[in-house]
Amino acid sequence: MLHSKTRWHSPAADPIAVEELARSLSISPLLSSLLVTRGLGTAADALQFMDGGAEDRHDPFLLKGMAEAVPRIKKALQEEEHILVYGDYDADGVSSTALMIYLLRYLGASFDIYIPHRSNEGYGLHNHALDWAVQQGVSLVITVDTGISAYHQIAYATELGIDVIVTDHHEPPELLPEAFALINPKLPDCPYPFKGLAGVGVAYKLAEAMLGDEVPEEWSEIAAIGTVADLMPLLGENRSLVRRGLSSMRHSPFPGIRALLDVSAVTMSTVSAVNIAFGMAPRINASGRLDHAGRAVALLTTTNSGEAEQLAGELDLLNKERQLVVERIVMEATAKFEQQTAEGTLPDIIVLADQGWNVGVVGIVASKLLDRYYRPVIILDVHPETGMCKGSARSIPGLDIYAALSSCAGLMDHFGGHPAAAGMSLHRDKLEDFAAALNEFAASVLQPEHFMPVTAADGETAISDLTLQAALDLDRLAPFGMANPLPKFIVRGAAVKETRKMGQDGKHLKLVLQQGKHTIEAVAFGKGALAQLLPGGTMVDVLAELSVNEWNGSRKPQLMLQDLAVPNAQLLDLRGTADAVKQAATLKELLLQYSSGTSFSAAAVFHNSRMTPLNQLKGMSLWVYDENAGISVLNQGQAETGEGKVSLLCLLDMPDTPEQLDAVLAAFPQAENIALLHSIRDGRDRLQIPTRDHFKSLYKLLASIAAVATPEHEVLLRLSRQSSLSVRMLGKMLEVFEELEFIKRSNGTITFVTQPAAKSLTASRHFVRLGETAEMEQYFMESSLSELQEWMLSRRLGAS
Structure with missing residues (x-):
C-alpha cells in the first residue's frame, strides 16, 4: 500500500452543462468538463478564454x-x-x-x-x-x-x-x-x-x-x-x-x-x-x-x-552551482530543524537561521522545506559580523505570510512580498521574538485542516478518455501557470502492465497502465525508486497530467505522474536481496515519503542467529523467530505496533516453521506492506513435500544401513550418498520414523526396528509438520508473487 503524498480533490462538473457546452462549441467532453469546472461554462466565456480578444487589454x-x-x-x-x-x-x-x-x-x-x-x-x-x-x-x-x-x-x-x-x-x-x-x-x-x-x-x-x-x-x-x-x-x-x-x-x-x-x-x-x-x-x-x-x-x-x-x-x-548550494543548505536546515524538534511538536511556522546560508537561494530552500513539512517556512542567512539576518518566506494556502509579517513589523528592519512569498531583514537578537510572534499569529489563523496538503484535480477519468486528440485539445487552454494550471486527472483502478526505470542511474520511472483493453504510458520524474514497489499486476490510482509524446515522427498520449497511490496492502517481492538490512532501511525511508501525514511504523522479523549489524533499522520494532512462541520482541521499548497496524513489515529471514509464519501474521494483521527480503536457499538444501515413496525408499535403505546401532552422522552421510534427498530433508524424515517407532535413537546412534507395529504416516505429527514446512518453503523459494500472495492470504485468514 502506498498513500498518496497529498489529498486529491476534484470538483464534480455538472453533466448537463458539460454536454451543452461540448455540443455548442463542438469540443470533446473532456475539454468541456475542464472549462465548466474552471468557471467557463458559457460558450462566450469559454471562447473568450480559449481564443482571447481585445477585451483582455486595458487602457x-x-x-x-x-x-x-x-x-x-x-x-x-x-x-x-x-x-x-x-x-x-x-x-x-x-x-x-x-x-x-x-x-x-x-x-x-x-x-x-x-x-x-x-x-x-x-x-x-x-x-x-x-x-x-x-x-x-x-x-x-x-x-x-x-x-x-x-x-x-x-x-x-x-x-x-x-x-x-x-x-x-x-x-x-x-x-x-x-x-x-x-x-x-x-x-x-x-x-x-x-x-x-x-x-x-x-x-x-x-x-x-x-x-x-x-x-x-x-x-x-x-x-x-x-x-x-x-x-x-x-x-x-x-x-x-x-x-x-x-x-x-x-x-x-x-x-x-x-x-x-x-x-x-x-x-x-x-x-x-x-x-x-x-x-x-x-x-x-x-x-x-x-x-x-x-x-x-x-x-x-x-x-x-x-x-x-x-x-x-x-x-x-551558475544555475548548476545554485543547485549544489541549495542541496547543501537543505541538508543543513533539515538537520537543524529535526534536532530542534526531536522531542517536541512541529511549530506552525518554521523559522531557521544560520551563517553561510547564501541569501540568494534561501527562498528555494524555504520552498523545499515547505514541501517536506507542509508548514510555512522562513530561512535566513546571518551575517557573521553585523548579526543582520536576511531571509525569504514561503507559505501554504491557509496562511497569508505578508499579513503574518505585518503583525510583527516592529521586529524587522524591512519586509515585503505577497501572501505566498515574502522577504525580510532583522537582527539576530530579535529572531526568538520574531519566531514567537509569527507562531502566535499563525495559531490564531491556522486550523488542523490547513496542514493537510491538497492537490486540486480537474476530474476523474478513464484511460479510454485520455486520447491523443484529448491531449491536443488541451492546448486550447494554454498558456498554463498560476491560476490556470496544467489540467490534472485522477485515474483510479489502473493495473500496472509494465514497470521500468529510465534515465541516468534509473532515477525516473516509466509505467504502462491498463484499464480493460486500453493502455497508456506514464512517466514519473525522480520516482525511479518506486519501481520495486510496483510490479506487474499492481492496482494503482494516479494523479497525472496529460501530454503528447513525440518520438521518431510518431505521436501518442502520455501521462506525467504527479502522485500515485496503491490502495491495497502489498506483498513486496525482494527475495534474494544482497543486503536485507540495508534494503529494509531503504524501503522504510521510501514508504515514509508516502505516509501522507499518517502515523508511520515499521517492524522487522529475523532469525536470532542473524549476525548482520542492525543499526540501520533504527526506529523499527525488531522481532525474532521463537521456537516456542512463534516470534518474540527484541527491543521491548519499540514494540508498540498499534494493534498490528504497521506501515511496513520486513521479513529479513524466512520463518523456519508455518507456526512462526502464523505468529507473524497474527501479530501484524493489518500490515500495509510486507517485504520479503530472505535469501534463496540452495536447491540441494531444500525440503520436499514428503510422499509415501520417499519414506518407502528410505525405509529400505535404513534396513541395510542401521540394522545394528550406527552413529547418526554416519547414517545421514550414507543415506545422502544413496538418495537424491538433502541431508536436511533426511533428518526431518528420521524424526517421523522415530515418532512412529520405526527406528530408535540412543546416545547419538540409530537402530532400525525390524518388526515395528503398523502405523500410518499421517498419524505422525512430524510428518504433517514436514509437509506443511516443505509447502511453506516451496512457496517462499519458488512460487510466483501472485501464488505466494494468495497462499499467505489463506494463512492470514487462518491466523486471524
Missing part, C-alpha cells in the same frame, strides 16, 4: 499615476535629462529592467540602470544608490518591480532633487512614499481593472502609455518571461500578454532569448510557459542569486549573438 492610463508619469518622462526626453532605471534582482525585476532599457533606447533617452546586489545590499531602493545617481547627473529615477515600500528612500531622493516614478506590483504598505508618481494596480484607489500584473507587466503598460500602438510585438517576450517567472496568475491581461510573448518567442529576434532557450534545451518552435518557468527563469534567477543580476539583464538586451551565447552559458553554469 494603460487607467493605472493611477500614469497620467503624471508620462508627461514627466517626455519632459526628461525633451530636456535630455539623465534617467536611472532602478530594478530588482529576480527574474521579474530583470525582465522589467530589460523592458525599460528597450523603451528608453527606442526613445533615445540618456539613461543608466542600477540593480542592487542581493547579498551585499538586499531588496529595494537604497540611499547610497541615490547618492551615486546624483554623481551621475540623474534627475529622474524610474523604479521597476520595486519602490512601493521605499517611503524614506524616496523622501531622501526628493531632498537630493531627484524625481521618482515608481512602477511596482507588490502589496502597498499603509504609509505610501511621496513619489512624483506611483503606478501600482494594487493601490487601494487605482481603478485599473486587472490587479494581477507582474512588475514587468506594469513596465509594459508604461511602454504602451508612452508609445501607444507602436510597442514592438517582440517586447511581449520580455513581459512573458517576468510574468511567468514571478508566478503571476495567467488570466485576463496576463494570459493575453504571455500568449503573445510565446508566439513571438517561437521566432524571437533577440539573440539573448534564443541563446537562453538553447542552453535550457527548449525547442523554439514549441516553447511554452512551462519552459519559461522551469528552464529559462531558474537560469535568469541564478544570476541574481549567486552573482549579480546585471549579467542576466545584459543577456536579455544584447544585440550580439556571440555575447549572448557566452552569457547564456555562464548563467547555465
Whole structure:
C-alpha cells in the first residue's frame, strides 16, 4: 500500500452543462468538463478564454499615476535629462529592467540602470544608490518591480532633487512614499481593472502609455518571461500578454532569448510557459542569486549573438552551482530543524537561521522545506559580523505570510512580498521574538485542516478518455501557470502492465497502465525508486497530467505522474536481496515519503542467529523467530505496533516453521506492506513435500544401513550418498520414523526396528509438520508473487 503524498480533490462538473457546452462549441467532453469546472461554462466565456480578444487589454492610463508619469518622462526626453532605471534582482525585476532599457533606447533617452546586489545590499531602493545617481547627473529615477515600500528612500531622493516614478506590483504598505508618481494596480484607489500584473507587466503598460500602438510585438517576450517567472496568475491581461510573448518567442529576434532557450534545451518552435518557468527563469534567477543580476539583464538586451551565447552559458553554469548550494543548505536546515524538534511538536511556522546560508537561494530552500513539512517556512542567512539576518518566506494556502509579517513589523528592519512569498531583514537578537510572534499569529489563523496538503484535480477519468486528440485539445487552454494550471486527472483502478526505470542511474520511472483493453504510458520524474514497489499486476490510482509524446515522427498520449497511490496492502517481492538490512532501511525511508501525514511504523522479523549489524533499522520494532512462541520482541521499548497496524513489515529471514509464519501474521494483521527480503536457499538444501515413496525408499535403505546401532552422522552421510534427498530433508524424515517407532535413537546412534507395529504416516505429527514446512518453503523459494500472495492470504485468514 502506498498513500498518496497529498489529498486529491476534484470538483464534480455538472453533466448537463458539460454536454451543452461540448455540443455548442463542438469540443470533446473532456475539454468541456475542464472549462465548466474552471468557471467557463458559457460558450462566450469559454471562447473568450480559449481564443482571447481585445477585451483582455486595458487602457494603460487607467493605472493611477500614469497620467503624471508620462508627461514627466517626455519632459526628461525633451530636456535630455539623465534617467536611472532602478530594478530588482529576480527574474521579474530583470525582465522589467530589460523592458525599460528597450523603451528608453527606442526613445533615445540618456539613461543608466542600477540593480542592487542581493547579498551585499538586499531588496529595494537604497540611499547610497541615490547618492551615486546624483554623481551621475540623474534627475529622474524610474523604479521597476520595486519602490512601493521605499517611503524614506524616496523622501531622501526628493531632498537630493531627484524625481521618482515608481512602477511596482507588490502589496502597498499603509504609509505610501511621496513619489512624483506611483503606478501600482494594487493601490487601494487605482481603478485599473486587472490587479494581477507582474512588475514587468506594469513596465509594459508604461511602454504602451508612452508609445501607444507602436510597442514592438517582440517586447511581449520580455513581459512573458517576468510574468511567468514571478508566478503571476495567467488570466485576463496576463494570459493575453504571455500568449503573445510565446508566439513571438517561437521566432524571437533577440539573440539573448534564443541563446537562453538553447542552453535550457527548449525547442523554439514549441516553447511554452512551462519552459519559461522551469528552464529559462531558474537560469535568469541564478544570476541574481549567486552573482549579480546585471549579467542576466545584459543577456536579455544584447544585440550580439556571440555575447549572448557566452552569457547564456555562464548563467547555465551558475544555475548548476545554485543547485549544489541549495542541496547543501537543505541538508543543513533539515538537520537543524529535526534536532530542534526531536522531542517536541512541529511549530506552525518554521523559522531557521544560520551563517553561510547564501541569501540568494534561501527562498528555494524555504520552498523545499515547505514541501517536506507542509508548514510555512522562513530561512535566513546571518551575517557573521553585523548579526543582520536576511531571509525569504514561503507559505501554504491557509496562511497569508505578508499579513503574518505585518503583525510583527516592529521586529524587522524591512519586509515585503505577497501572501505566498515574502522577504525580510532583522537582527539576530530579535529572531526568538520574531519566531514567537509569527507562531502566535499563525495559531490564531491556522486550523488542523490547513496542514493537510491538497492537490486540486480537474476530474476523474478513464484511460479510454485520455486520447491523443484529448491531449491536443488541451492546448486550447494554454498558456498554463498560476491560476490556470496544467489540467490534472485522477485515474483510479489502473493495473500496472509494465514497470521500468529510465534515465541516468534509473532515477525516473516509466509505467504502462491498463484499464480493460486500453493502455497508456506514464512517466514519473525522480520516482525511479518506486519501481520495486510496483510490479506487474499492481492496482494503482494516479494523479497525472496529460501530454503528447513525440518520438521518431510518431505521436501518442502520455501521462506525467504527479502522485500515485496503491490502495491495497502489498506483498513486496525482494527475495534474494544482497543486503536485507540495508534494503529494509531503504524501503522504510521510501514508504515514509508516502505516509501522507499518517502515523508511520515499521517492524522487522529475523532469525536470532542473524549476525548482520542492525543499526540501520533504527526506529523499527525488531522481532525474532521463537521456537516456542512463534516470534518474540527484541527491543521491548519499540514494540508498540498499534494493534498490528504497521506501515511496513520486513521479513529479513524466512520463518523456519508455518507456526512462526502464523505468529507473524497474527501479530501484524493489518500490515500495509510486507517485504520479503530472505535469501534463496540452495536447491540441494531444500525440503520436499514428503510422499509415501520417499519414506518407502528410505525405509529400505535404513534396513541395510542401521540394522545394528550406527552413529547418526554416519547414517545421514550414507543415506545422502544413496538418495537424491538433502541431508536436511533426511533428518526431518528420521524424526517421523522415530515418532512412529520405526527406528530408535540412543546416545547419538540409530537402530532400525525390524518388526515395528503398523502405523500410518499421517498419524505422525512430524510428518504433517514436514509437509506443511516443505509447502511453506516451496512457496517462499519458488512460487510466483501472485501464488505466494494468495497462499499467505489463506494463512492470514487462518491466523486471524
